[in-house]
Amino acid sequence: MTSAVELKGLVAVVTGGSRGIGRGIAESLADGGAIIAVVDLDSDVAAASASELPGQGHGGFACDVADADQVNSCLAEIEQQLGPVSILVNNAGITRDNLLIRMKDEEFDQVLAVNLKGTFNFTRAAARGMMKRRNGAILNIASVVGLTGNAGQVNYAASKAGVVGLTKSVAKEFASRGVRCNAIAPGFIRTQMTDELSEAQKEPLMKQIPLGTLGEVKQIADVARFLVGPAASYITGQTLAVDGGMVM
Numbered sequence: 001m002t003s004a005v006e007l008k009g010l011v012a013v014v015t016g017g018s019r020g021i022g023r024g025i026a027e028s029l030a031d032g033g034a035i036i037a038v039v040d041l042d043s044d045v046a047a048a049s050a051s052e053l054p055g056q057g058h059g060g061f062a063c064d065v066a067d068a069d070q071v072n073s074c075l076a077e078i079e080q081q082l083g084p085v086s087i088l089v090n091n092a093g094i095t096r097d098n099l100l101i102r103m104k105d106e107e108f109d110q111v112l113a114v115n116l117k118g119t120f121n122f123t124r125a126a127a128r129g130m131m132k133r134r135n136g137a138i139l140n141i142a143s144v145v146g147l148t149g150n151a152g153q154v155n156y157a158a159s160k161a162g163v164v165g166l167t168k169s170v171a172k173e174f175a176s177r178g179v180r181c182n183a184i185a186p187g188f189i190r191t192q193m194t195d196e197l198s199e200a201q202k203e204p205l206m207k208q209i210p211l212g213t214l215g216e217v218k219q220i221a222d223v224a225r226f227l228v229g230p231a232a233s234y235i236t237g238q239t240l241a242v243d244g245g246m247v248m
């Protein structure tokens with residue numbers, strides 16, 4: 001069981017935290033007592049999202065996770081304003097779907113730059129302080145597609161498989177310094193993206209989900225809160241599929 005204050009006073013960075021799964025995770029960690037740095041491309045959007053979170057002291061910060069210089073300055077600004085970062089959730093992600101034969105270089109490069117390099121950039125920026133303080137939890141948002149592959153998503157699947165490998169490597173590098181690193185591989189989650197699917201598109205998807213429904217953002221957010229919190233203190237290097245049983 002999570003207690004209401006298990007993350008009390010801990011500073012948590014959530015990239016892409018202003019909407020969708022990231023927003024759900026930001027709310028859930030704020031409920032657990034954490035002080036949230038909402039990172040988004042747009043500073044007004046980030047600030048507005050931060051102001052709506054439960055509790056006090058949250059802040060919004062603008063940064064493109066794909067740009068290492070921006071990430072380093074952003075992390076420094078967060079630590080100056082909110083204090084040392086104990087929790088990092090690398091959630092920001094994009095899709096640029098296309099069949100491989102038609103995929104443009106930009107479509108491949110952009111997805112790798114945001115989803116994989118962005119995760120690397122923020123992890124590197126936050127890691128030094130976490131290791132020095134011998135305390136930290138990193139959570140990466142991968143995807144079931146990174147475990148199974150998916151036609152039309154070679155770029156996205158490669159980026160998310162990369163995130164799984166990065167997660168294990170970071171876990172091995174940082175374990176002796178008191179820093180854990182895990183990943184969640186969500187299945188099909190009800191967000192803006194899946195709301196746009198037609199019934200005809202949803203039907204074959206549902207057949208792949210043993211539990212028979214799309215997932216809710218809260219179902220990812222609850223697991224995120226568990227994985228970054230004290231109840232998961234003996235878990236590192238794991239990728240947990242939260243997908244209604246799609247991948248087993």
Ligand code: NDP
Nearest residue numbers: 016019020021041064065091092093143186187188189191
């Ligand atoms: P959304 O598209 O709803 O939200 C993505 C967030 O990331 C937005 O806030 C967006 O900001 C931000 N973002 C995008 N690019 C950057 C960037 N370069 N720098 C900083 N922030 C950026 O996505 P979801 O909530 O659906 O997905 C969240 C994560 O979960 C992603 O990593 C996704 O791959 C993964 N996932 C989602 C699934 C689903 O079913 N929805 C399934 C499996 C995995 P802005 O608002 O400015 O665009």
